[in-house]
Amino acid sequence: MTQPIQTLRVDHRYSPMWWQTLICLPDDPVKTLVGREGQFFLDFGSGGPRNFQTSFEFGLVEGSEWLDQVLPDARIPLLVTHKQSKGFAIEETTFLEIPSDQEPKPKAVRYDGFETLTGWAEPSIPSDPAFRDAAVRYPSGSHEASLEVHLNVDKFGSRTIALGFCEGRHPQPGLRRAIAQVEGADAKEIDPVRDFGANVPGVYLFKAHDTDGDGRILISIKYHPDTHFSVETDLVSDLRTIMLSALWSFVGPVPTSERIVAGTESAKADLYAPGKDLLLPHRRNHTLVRVTNPTENSIVLHPILSIDGVQTPELVSGRLRIGPHNWVSSALTFKSIDSVDGEDSHATTKSAGIQGTGGRHWVASMSDISVDAGTSVEFAIVLDRFSRSNPSDHELRSSRDAMADMGAWWLASGPSHSAIELPDPSAQRMVDSCLRNLFQARDERNGLPSFHVGPTIYRGLFLADGAFMLELATMLDRVDESRAGIEYLRSFELPEGGFNVIDTYYKENGLAAFAIIRHAQLTNDREWLKTKWSTIQGCVRRIIALRRTTPKGAPNEGLLPAGAFCDGGVFNNNRPFADYSNVAWCLSGLKWAAEAARWIEETHDAENWQAEYDDFRRTFQLAAEKDVTPDSHGNMYLPVVQGNGDNHAPPRGQWAFCHSVYPGGIYAQGDPIVKGTLAMLHDALVEGVVLDTGWMTGGLWPYFSSFYAHALQWAGSGQEVPQILYDFANHSSPTLVWREEQKPQGMGYEEVGDMPHNWASAEFLRMVLHGIQIDRGSELHLLEGLPREWAAPGAVTRLRGIRTPFGCIDLDVTGEATDVRIRLKFDDESNMPGRVVVHRDSWGEGSEVTMTVKSEINEVVPRAH
Secondary structure (H helix, E strand, O other), rough: OOOOOOOOOOOOOOOOOOEEEEEEOOOOOOOOEEOOOEEEEEEEOOOOHEEEEEEEEEEOOOOOOEEEEEOOOOOEOOEEEHHHHHOOOEEEEEEEOOOOOOOOOOOOOOOOEEEEEOOOOOOOOOOOOHHHOEEEEOOOOOOOOEEEEEEEEOOOOOOEEEEOOOOOOOOOOOOOEEEEEOOOOOOOEEEEHHHHOOOOOEEEEEEEEOOOOOEEEEEEEOOOOOOEEEEEOOOOOOOOEEEEEEEEEOOOOOOOOHHHHHHOOOHHEEEEEEEOHHHOEEEEEEEEEEEOOOOOOOOOOOEEEEEEEOOOOOEEEEEEEEEOOOOEEEOHHHHHHEOOOOOOOOOOOOOOOOOOOOEEEEOOOOOEEEEOOOEEEEEEEEEEEEEOOOOOOOHHHHHHHHHHHHEEEEEHOHHHOOOEEEHHHHHHHHHHHHHHHHHHHEEEEEOEOOOOOOOOOOOOHHHHHHHHHHHHHOOHHHHHHHHHHHHHHHHOOOOOOOOOOOOOOOOOHHHHHHHHHHHHHHHHHHHHHOOOOHHHHHHHHHHHHHHOOOOOOOOOOOOOOOOOEEEOOOOOOOOOEEHHHHHHHHHHHHEEEEEHHOOOHHHHHHHHHHHHHHHHHHHHHHHHHHHHHHHHHEEEEEEEEHHHHHHHHOOOOOOHHHHHOOOOOOOOOOOHHHHHHHHHHHHHHHHHEOOOOOOOOEEEEOOHHHHHHHHHOOOOOHHHHHHHHHHHHOOOOOOOOOOOOOOOOOOOEEEEOOOOOOOHHHHHHHHHHHHHOOOOOOOOOOOOOOOOHHOOOEEEEEEEEEOOEEEEEEEEEOOOOOOEEEEEEEEEEEOOOOEEEEEEOOOOOOOEEEEOOOOEEEEEEOOOO
């Protein structure tokens, strides 16, 4: 019997109440965000509005009401915000101007973010005044921090670089250790207290060289990976914070370190830059405002700029200066600035409970505008950030030209491409936006791409999130970029092997092994994997060593030590417990490592690791069978904490369990633990998303949907994937980005995590790709999670150049009246799958169909058996 046609569409019906969207370039260090109501948010982490240093928004003395915000083209980060006021319409179009190649390059540019400290240290000897202050890079949520400076030089140029430090907080050595890497020079371990003394300034010298001829010398300072703290200590973030007091560059003779410290030789330097004065690249942002008067009477409006923050704005020659590095200009001259106590007396568009406030509030009045009946008035508001000089005025025409150039640039040079083509335009928009957001959130670290989760609290390396972003980049045939990202990941490897980026996050060792091996598998490159084998060996050694430290006779004997950090809402709160979350990923990583050892014929490792895995798996099974427990529906599930300690909501922290089903593969098909735990998750669905899986009680973690759907698909329930995919998409904002966690509709404004949250972007793309094609060992399986609408008559779904363990594939799925035509092409005849299997559960009826394997397949599969 034919199943009824589903009605699947992306309409953002479960959108978070508040959102913010990036408008920056790919790999841009200046992560400018635009809020739901058209606000600019600048410099996160400063205690101002929504914890940004500054926010400002166009408004009117007459007040205005927010209507909506849209993204006209998902490939282009241009936002249109609509408001209304007393019968007339306001349209605000906001975007970043593409920087001009003609703009003079400053000698030094900071590339990690813009955070500074003044009065940080009190030097105990006469010294350059820069040693009192510092450029700062605070750790992200992963405790990873890297301060980056690019020095522009002549091609293949050489310099002597002096990096100045003065530790102003900790009196003992060994606490703030770091690694300084300067292009062309050997990396140095630095410890200012050990090498100079507390509150004693000093410099480290490097013979630098532009080794790759790109006209820049890269300078990177990051915390020393061999830094061990318990997760409970409040010093972790502080001790992994990087501070740079000053930078000098010398072309000729180099003064002594003592004279550089004293500040007497700065005039002889090719470059002298106090750390607090190292600026990010110049960026110019525009908001084109169009006010339309549909009435029969002329009106005079009184425009304002509503400003919140911790820096007092100043009026300078008709422009606003907010802090030393942000200038706001407009054809409508700024006339005055007034400080406003308490809530803004002018009704702009702030929504109670949605926009958090912090710092002070000001209103900048602009010159009045007159709008004749039935006409519109347009003007531009231009934000210049990190300009090295007082920016010039801009005419409306130049803003319009900048908008046209920006759109053309993104369509020609942006990361969106035709690798994935879907018949549903609403789903296609999600695909295009997800891809763009991944590269906007990414950063360059020491010349290597680092896929970052978000632009604010999660702007850093996370091995869990990063592993799947790297897998996605490889699937999209961005091999060089994903390999470079793996090299950045490997730079955090401990000297003894393994990883500890987040303290006691033992699962990092399984995740890192998976990330590297999966890349090798998708590129079918055994030789490349051999060059990284020492990292895999280090991960395995660390997993084995951790197993050996568990106490005999304890419930976690032979598993992993108690007191680890679980994540996903499960934290030990200074009371150590044993968990299955870290176990799941260490087991998964060990399984991947043993299989990879066989693949590259590392026989000794293969035998030993398989034996270790078998013992680990048996130990886990015995413990898990004791701990499975019923939920309120009678589903027998495995809690995250051994013994169900703290009695967490059953779904909480189950992300690693889902990963252990896929891609971990540690369970046999039909395993009762998988069946019961997936049933528990199913019974916790609200708005199509599992409730209470993360940090927020009564909250939704939308991209957990991908983990859940992948586990369902791997366990044989691929027909459930399409609805989950669309429910996941419908928790995004109208600007096609996600918050990490949010409340169900009508349950409040609470939110958790970063936004845009780009593990969510990666997971949406992985769900789409794996729903269409997924490798299962030596087999390629097709259409397990294909939505019924994507196979409707006339619908065409295409993949182009998608990497699989069987090489790159091109796939066309064309819906016809009674069947579906499949065209599949492999680019490597020497590496074909053993079987190609087409599933019909999600879009048709009947059993799976096995296709004849050949380099080009063109076959018809009936909808029903």
